Amino acid sequence: MSIRDGGFIDELRSTENSRIGLYAMLLAGIVFYLFPVETAVMTMFKTESAFAQTLPFAPPGADGFTLEALATAWNTLRPGLLNSLLMAIPATIVSALLGSMTAYGLTTISWRGQVAVVVLIIAGIFIPYQAVLVPLAQFWFQVLPGLLNGFVNTVFGFITGGNWQYPSRNGYVQLLQLSITHAAYGIPICTLLFRSYYQSISDEMIEAARLDGASAFSIYRNIILPLSLPMFAVTLIYQFTQVYNDLLFALVLINEPASQVATQRLAALTGGVVQSFNTTMAGAIVAALPTLLVYIVFGEQFAKGVAGE
Amino acid sequence: MREILSRLLATGGRLRSAVSRDESDGDQLATDGGATVKTTRGDSLRNSLPIEWELIESAPFWLPPVLFAGFFVYGAIAWNFLLSLTDYSGLGGAQYETFDFSMYTRMLNDGTFWQAAQNTVVLLVVFTVLCLALGLFVAILIDQQIRFENTFRTIYLLPMSLSFVVTATMWAWVYNARNGVLNQLFRLFNLEGALVGLLRPAGVNAEVVQWLSWNTTALAAVIFALIWQFSGYAMVVFLAGLRAIPTEHYEAARVDGASTIRMYARVIIPQLRASAVSASVVLMVFALKAFDFIYALRGSQPGANMDILATMMYRVAFDSLQWAYGSAVAIVLFALALLVIGPYLYSEYRRGEL
Numbered sequence: 001m002s003i004r005d006g007g008f009i010d011e012l013r014s015t016e017n018s019r020i021g022l023y024a025m026l027l028a029g030i031v032f033y034l035f036p037v038e039t040a041v042m043t044m045f046k047t048e049s050a051f052a053q054t055l056p057f058a059p060p061g062a063d064g065f066t067l068e069a070l071a072t073a074w075n076t077l078r079p080g081l082l083n084s085l086l087m088a089i090p091a092t093i094v095s096a097l098l099g100s101m102t103a104y105g106l107t108t109i110s111w112r113g114q115v116a117v118v119v120l121i122i123a124g125i126f127i128p129y130q131a132v133l134v135p136l137a138q139f140w141f142q143v144l145p146g147l148l149n150g151f152v153n154t155v156f157g158f159i160t161g162g163n164w165q166y167p168s169r170n171g172y173v174q175l176l177q178l179s180i181t182h183a184a185y186g187i188p189i190c191t192l193l194f195r196s197y198y199q200s201i202s203d204e205m206i207e208a209a210r211l212d213g214a215s216a217f218s219i220y221r222n223i224i225l226p227l228s229l230p231m232f233a234v235t236l237i238y239q240f241t242q243v244y245n246d247l248l249f250a251l252v253l254i255n256e257p258a259s260q261v262a263t264q265r266l267a268a269l270t271g272g273v274v275q276s277f278n279t280t281m282a283g284a285i286v287a288a289l290p291t292l293l294v295y296i297v298f299g300e301q302f303a304k305g306v307a308g309e
Numbered sequence: 310m311r312e313i314l315s316r317l318l319a320t321g322g323r324l325r326s327a328v329s330r331d332e333s334d335g336d337q338l339a340t341d342g343g344a345t346v347k348t349t350r351g352d353s354l355r356n357s358l359p360i361e362w363e364l365i366e367s368a369p370f371w372l373p374p375v376l377f378a379g380f381f382v383y384g385a386i387a388w389n390f391l392l393s394l395t396d397y398s399g400l401g402g403a404q405y406e407t408f409d410f411s412m413y414t415r416m417l418n419d420g421t422f423w424q425a426a427q428n429t430v431v432l433l434v435v436f437t438v439l440c441l442a443l444g445l446f447v448a449i450l451i452d453q454q455i456r457f458e459n460t461f462r463t464i465y466l467l468p469m470s471l472s473f474v475v476t477a478t479m480w481a482w483v484y485n486a487r488n489g490v491l492n493q494l495f496r497l498f499n500l501e502g503a504l505v506g507l508l509r510p511a512g513v514n515a516e517v518v519q520w521l522s523w524n525t526t527a528l529a530a531v532i533f534a535l536i537w538q539f540s541g542y543a544m545v546v547f548l549a550g551l552r553a554i555p556t557e558h559y560e561a562a563r564v565d566g567a568s569t570i571r572m573y574a575r576v577i578i579p580q581l582r583a584s585a586v587s588a589s590v591v592l593m594v595f596a597l598k599a600f601d602f603i604y605a606l607r608g609s610q611p612g613a614n615m616d617i618l619a620t621m622m623y624r625v626a627f628d629s630l631q632w633a634y635g636s637a638v639a640i641v642l643f644a645l646a647l648l649v650i651g652p653y654l655y656s657e658y659r660r661g662e663l
Contacts, residue, residue, distance in 0.1 A: 022450060022453055022455065023455070025450055026450055026451075026455065026461055029447060029450070029461070029464075029465060030461070030464050030465075032537070033464055033465050033467060033468060033537065033541070034464060034467070035483075035490065036468075036476070036479040036480060036482075036483050036490075036537070037467070037468075037479065039479070039482065039483065039490050040478075040479045040482065043482065051488065052487075052488050055490075055493055055497075056482065056483075056488065056489065056490045056493060057490060098373075098374035098377070098378075099374070101370045101371065101373075101374055102370065102371045102374045102375060104367075104370050104371075105367040105368070105369075105370030105371030105372075106367070106371050109363050109366055109367035109370075110363060111361045111363035111364040111367065112361060112364075113364075115658065115663055117371065117375060118663050119654055119658065119663060120375075120379070120383070121375065121378070122654060122663070123650060123654060124378060124379075124382045124383075126590070126594045126646055126649070126650045127382055127386070127643070127646065128594070128597045128598055128619065128639075128642045128643060128645075128646050129598070130600070130618070130619050130622045130623065130638075130639045130642050130643075131385075131386050131389055131639045131640065131642060131643035131646075132381065132382065132385035132386060132389060132639075133389075133622070133623070133626065133627075133635075133639065134389055134392055134626055134632050134635055134636045134639065135384075135385040135386075135388035135389050135392065136381075136385060137627075138388070138392075138402075138403060139385075142402045142403070181381065184377055184378050184380070184381035184382070185378070185381060185382065187374050187375075187377065187378035188378060188382070191374070216366045216367065216369075216370070217369075220370065241470055244472070245471070245472030245473065245474075245475075245601075246472075246601070247472070247473065247474050247600075247601040247604065247605065248600055248601055248604075248623075251604075251623075251627070252627065263472050263474040263475075263601075263605075266472075266474050266475065266478060266605070267474050267604065267605045269478075270474070270477065270478045270481060270605055270606075271605070271608050275481075275485075277482050277485065277488070280478050280481070280482070281478070281479070281482060283478065284474075284475045284478040284479055287472065287474065287475055288471050288472065288475040291470050291471065291472065292470065292471070294470070295467060295470035299459075299463045299466070302466070302470060303462070303463075303466060303545055306466070306469065306542055306545055307545050307546060307549055308587075
């Protein structure tokens with residue numbers, strides 16, 4: 001970052017006081033952005049009486065320390081964590097792959113009217129999901145089971161005897177439905193991320209491959225996909241965080257307790273009548289762990305995904 | 310037909326190469342007899358097609374995902390609109406028999422709707438403006454050639470990687486009336502009494518500030534927490550914008566003797582318009598989606614002061630099973646989103662940025 005050396009920056013540097021003021025503000029920023037997380041971490045190690053009597057951001061004293069809240073939260077959330085990963089990982093991979101394909105079809109190969117499809121896709125990113133909730137519940141719980149029941153019992157009636165029922169209440173079926181839903185709604189943002197990346201790839205390489213007689217598929221397979229690996233990292237990380245963090249779709253699509261995801265279980269814990277803040281804080285930290293780990297390890301990629309680069 | 314198509318796919322690349330060679334390099338074409346033959350055959354085929362070859366060639370890549378996403382996004386929105394015209398409610402499947410706008414007229418006479426709509430707009434505007442301001446300020450701080458830039462940036466953006474449910478859980482504790490950080494801090498500085506006097510709604514008797522339930526503070530509390538979570542995003546966008554401004558602009562302002570503040574106000578910030586526009590579109594949409602945060606904080610009945618259209622829609626549809634009415638509220642929310650992104654997409658299109 002030496003492009004702006006010299007000039008006023010040096011002047012600023014020389015004025016010690018303004019540098020000190022600058023770092024003081026930056027540190028205040030750290031306090032501002034971290035204090036809710038810090039109080040959560042401190043509170044989750046405190047006993048019931050300790051968190052009521054001490055300052056929330058102070059570490060627990062020797063007599064107020066306990067791991068009980070963490071254990072309770074872990075036991076409550078663990079099945080939810082597994083369900084979340086089981087649902088979010090495939091959804092993320094499918095969205096990223098389909099997003100990459102869509103972006104390729106809409107970027108490197110150009111045809112008239114393309115921009116209309118692009119507009120529809122980009123608008124799809126900004127849809128408030130409330131606008132699709134009722135149809136979504138209708139589709140997964142009424143229409144699809146009805147269609148499948150009819151189809152299976154008609155075609156395979158000699159086996160099922162006409163009694164086959166789509167297992168709407170099966171925990172894994174509900175997780176699969178949620179995963180497919182997330183995969184679909186993830187396509188627009190993944191497409192946008194890949195598209196801006198593909199627009200920066202030089203046309204010459206692709207033109208050259210075309211001249212050599214490469215098909216659209218082989219160009220995608222042999223040129224675009226290998227070049228896309230850094231963008232896959234960005235997209236997978238960003239999209240995983242989005243899917244894992246979601247509550248709304250899970251609330252609507254998962255009604256079997258066994259298949260609840262982590263955010264659902266945490267919301268239930270937080271919304272409980274008795275507010276044991278040590279347990280809810282432990283729950284928040286446990287539920288946040290997967291995305292926190294991803295963020296700490298791949299912060300750079302996450303920032304790129306956020307900025308839409 | 311299938312055979313023609315597959316032959317087309319196989320020869321597509323070579324055909325294209327022959328065509329472009331034809332345009333650019335006549336000599337090479339002359340040495341390549343095979344290609345010439347294929348060109349003639351391919352060209353006639355190509356010209357006889359009613360649509361562009363590129364469309365056919367690219368369709369296997371974009372069409373299946375677009376249909377998949379399109380069904381869930383636009384199919385569902387159309388379906389939602391249809392449902393909003395029925396009077397579907399209760400358990401059991403939807404009945405598509407009579408269609409009218411009764412749900413919308415009902416909405417116009419519903420005080421809850423107007424309250425939620427007002428809260429939504431206030432949240433949208435105040436949150437977006439303050440988020441942009443804080444994000445810009447932090448971005449300028451970060452842009453001063455500081456040490457540990459990455460560490461600061463990573464920490465400032467961290468709240469955004471957390472789920473709304475996680476942050477709502479944390480803020481429920483921060484805002485807790487009896488033992489939360491906020492009230493404890495005010496207590497520490499002996500400001501609590503003054504604050505209660507200042508913020509207490511008429512007719513309420515309390516010795517501590519009930520941040521999440523008082524009508525004077527509830528929505529502000531949500532907005533503050535959301536700014537905490539998303540100002541890092543505005544920072545990232547503005548930082549990218551600042552980095553794109555050429556060094557000379559800073560130097561020129563310096564030579565003119567402008568102070569740092571004047572330089573930013575007159576020279577630098579006006580150049581960040583594009584960053585501000587794209588950041589505010591995304592932030593507004595986040596605000597419309599703030600459902601998860603409010604639901605995790607207060608459940609589906611957050612009270613009139615915190616109720617936004619998103620929470621109202623969920624409550625009406627999934628708690629009260631008034632599906633058609635919920636769909637109608639959802640359509641209003643969708644229209645609000647269109648109002649935000651429509652002009653944005655149009656201007657992007659006009660500038661050739663799509």
